[in-house]
Amino acid sequence: MHPTDILDFIAEIPVYIIFIFLCLVLSLVSLAKKNPPPYLALFTCYLFLTLVIECVGWSFKRANSNNLTMYNLYGVVHLTYAIYLLSSFLQPGKAKQVFTWIMVFYPAIALLNIYFIQGPRHFGTYSYIVGAVIVVVCSINYFYQRIKFPGRDNLLRDPSFWIATGLLFFNAITVPYLGIVNFVANIPQYAYKTFSNINAVLSIILYSLFCISSVCSLNFRKLPS
Amino acid sequence: MQSEFPEVAIVIVTTIILLLFLVGFIVIMLILNQKSRLTQVQELRLMEEKYEQELLRTQLEIQENIFGNLSQEIHDNIGQSLTFVSLSLLTVPVENGSEAHLYIEESRKMLQKAIAELRDLSKGLQTERIIDIGLVKSIEFELQRLERTNLYKTSFNFTDVQNLMDSQTETILFRTVQEMLNNIVKHARASELEIHLTHENDTINLEIRDNGIGFDPGTLLEKEHSKGLGLRNIRKRAALIGGTCNINSIKNGGTTIRITIPVNKQPFHEHNEESQI
Numbered sequence: 001m002h003p004t005d006i007l008d009f010i011a012e013i014p015v016y017i018i019f020i021f022l023c024l025v026l027s028l029v030s031l032a033k034k035n036p037p038p039y040l041a042l043f044t045c046y047l048f049l050t051l052v053i054e055c056v057g058w059s060f061k062r063a064n065s066n067n068l069t070m071y072n073l074y075g076v077v078h079l080t081y082a083i084y085l086l087s088s089f090l091q092p093g094k095a096k097q098v099f100t101w102i103m104v105f106y107p108a109i110a111l112l113n114i115y116f117i118q119g120p121r122h123f124g125t126y127s128y129i130v131g132a133v134i135v136v137v138c139s140i141n142y143f144y145q146r147i148k149f150p151g152r153d154n155l156l157r158d159p160s161f162w163i164a165t166g167l168l169f170f171n172a173i174t175v176p177y178l179g180i181v182n183f184v185a186n187i188p189q190y191a192y193k194t195f196s197n198i199n200a201v202l203s204i205i206l207y208s209l210f211c212i213s214s215v216c217s218l219n220f221r222k223l224p225s
Numbered sequence: 226m227q228s229e230f231p232e233v234a235i236v237i238v239t240t241i242i243l244l245l246f247l248v249g250f251i252v253i254m255l256i257l258n259q260k261s262r263l264t265q266v267q268e269l270r271l272m273e274e275k276y277e278q279e280l281l282r283t284q285l286e287i288q289e290n291i292f293g294n295l296s297q298e299i300h301d302n303i304g305q306s307l308t309f310v311s312l313s314l315l316t317v318p319v320e321n322g323s324e325a326h327l328y329i330e331e332s333r334k335m336l337q338k339a340i341a342e343l344r345d346l347s348k349g350l351q352t353e354r355i356i357d358i359g360l361v362k363s364i365e366f367e368l369q370r371l372e373r374t375n376l377y378k379t380s381f382n383f384t385d386v387q388n389l390m391d392s393q394t395e396t397i398l399f400r401t402v403q404e405m406l407n408n409i410v411k412h413a414r415a416s417e418l419e420i421h422l423t424h425e426n427d428t429i430n431l432e433i434r435d436n437g438i439g440f441d442p443g444t445l446l447e448k449e450h451s452k453g454l455g456l457r458n459i460r461k462r463a464a465l466i467g468g469t470c471n472i473n474s475i476k477n478g479g480t481t482i483r484i485t486i487p488v489n490k491q492p493f494h495e496h497n498e499e500s501q502i
C-alpha cells in the first residue's frame with residue numbers, strides 16, 4: 001500500500017467514527033482512574049461495540065453490500081442499553097422499576113418485530129421508533145428528577161447529565177426522521193443524501209456529548225450518600 | 226457543485242438549529258436546577274431552625290418540669306421534715322437557761338433560717354408562682370434573697386411591663402435573670418448589682434450589671450463548647466423569644482448583660498395559642 005493511499009483512507013473515515021473513537025479513549029482513561037462512576041465499565045464496552053459496528057458498517061457501505069441484519073441487531077442492543085443506563089441514573093422508586101421492566105421486555109418484542117413482523121430484510125423501524133420513544137420518556141423522567149431533587153453537585157460536572165442530554169437529543173430527533181424515511185416511499189436521492197448527512201451531524205453531537213461526559217468522569221467523585 | 230449547494234446549506238442550517246436547541250435546553254436545565262437547589266437549601270435551613278427551636282422548647286419544658294418537681298420535693302419533704310425536727314427540739318426536756326437549752330435554741334434558730342431559705346428556693350423554682358406574681362415581683366424576690374446574705378447591695382429599676390409579655394416569655398426572662406445572678410454569685414466577686422427592666426417603643430430591655438472582676442467574652446466564645454452552659458443557654462433563650470443578647474464585660478471592670486426582645490414579635494406566643502386549641 002502506498003503512503004498516499006493510507007492518507008486517502010484516513011481522510012475518508014467518517015467524522016462520527018473519529019468521535020466514537022475519541023469517546024472510547026476518554027472512557028478508557030477515566031476508567032483507569034480511581035473511583036470511576038459505576039456504569040462506566042459497561043459504557044466503555046458499549047462504546048467499543050459501537051465503534052466496531054460503525055467501522056464494519058462503513059466498510060460494508062464502501063463495498064456496497066448489505067448490512068441490515070447487523071444494524072437491526074445493534075439497534076436493539078443500543079436502545080436496550082440506553083434504557084438501562086438512563087434507568088440506572090434515576091432515583092430509586094416506581095419510575096425506575098417500570099423502566100427496568102421495560103428494559104427486560106423491550107429486546108424480546110424488538111426481535112419479534114425484526115424477525116416476524118417487519119422481516120429481516122427491512123430495517124425494524126417500528127421497534128426502533130418505540131425504543132427511541134421509551135428512551136426519550138426515560139430521559140425526560142431523569143431531567144424531571146434533576147429539577148425536583150437537584151442534589152448538591154453541579155449539573156455541568158455530572159457525567160450522567162451529559163449522557164442523558166445526548167440520548168434525549170439524539171432519539172427525540174431520530175423518531176420523526178425515521179418516521180419520514182419509513183412512511184414516505186421513494187424519497188428522492190438528493191433528500192436521502194441530506195438526511196444521511198444530518199444523521200451524521202446528529203451522531204457527532206451525540207458522541208461529543210458522550211465525550212464531555214467522559215471528561216466529567218475524569219474527576220468524578222463518589223458522593224457519600 | 227451548483228446542485229449540491231442547497232443540500233449543504235440545508236445541512237448547515239439544520240446543524241445550527243440543532244445546536245441552538247441543544248444549548249437552549251442545557252441553559253434552561255441549568256437555570257431550573259439552580260433555582261430548585263436554592264429553594265431546597267432554603268427549605269433545609271428553615272427546617273433546621275425549626276428543629277433547633279423545637280429542641281430548645283422541649284429542653285425548657287423539661288427544665289421547668291424538673292424545677293417544679295424539685296420545688297415540690299423541697300417544700301413537701303425536706304421542708305416538712307425540718308419543721309418536724311424544729312418542733313421536736315421544743316419538746317426536749319431541758320431546764321430553761323441551762324447550757325443545753327442555749328444550744329438547742331441556737332440550733333432551732335439555724336433550722337428556722339434554713340427552712341425559710343429552702344422555702345424561698347422552692348418558690349423561685351416554681352413556674353406557676355412566677356406566672357402568678359409576674360416577672361417584676363419574682364425578680365424583686367430573688368434580689369431580696371441575695372440582700373439577706375449581706376454580701377451584695379442590689380437595686381432594681383423597672384418601668385411598667387405588665388401585659389406586654391406572655392407568661393412563657395416572662396418565665397424565660399426570669400430564668401435568665403436567675404442564671405445571671407448565679408453567675409455573679411459564682412464568679413463575679415461583686416459587691417453591687419443593678420437590674421434595669423425598661424420598655425422603649427416596641428422593645429423590652431433587661432439589663433443586669435455587676436461591679437465584679439469581669440471576664441473576656443471573646444475568649445469565652447472560643448471555648449464555649451467545652452465549658453459552662455449558662456451563657457450559651459441565655460443566648461439561645463433570647464433567640465427563642467425573638468430577642469438578642471449582648472454581653473459587655475471588662476477585666477476588673479464589671480459585667481453588663483443586656484437582653485432585648487421585641488414586644489409584639491414572639492414566636493412562642495403563636496406556639497402557645499396553637500397548642501391550647
Ligand SMILES: Nc1ncnc2c1ncn2[C@@H]1O[C@H](COP(=O)(O)OP(=O)(O)OP(=O)(O)O)[C@@H](O)[C@H]1O
Nearest residue numbers: 408409412413437438439440453454455456457480
Ligand atoms: N458576672 C460575671 N462576672 C465574671 N465572670 C463571669 C460572669 N458571668 C460569667 N462569667 C464567666 O463566664 C464563664 C461562663 O459562664 P457560664 O454561665 O456560661 O458558665 P458557668 O457558670 O461556668 O457554668 P454553668 O452556668 O453551666 O453552671 C464563667 O466560667 C465565668 O468565668
Ligand SMILES: [Mg+2]
Nearest residue numbers: 408453455456
Ligand atoms: Mg453559669
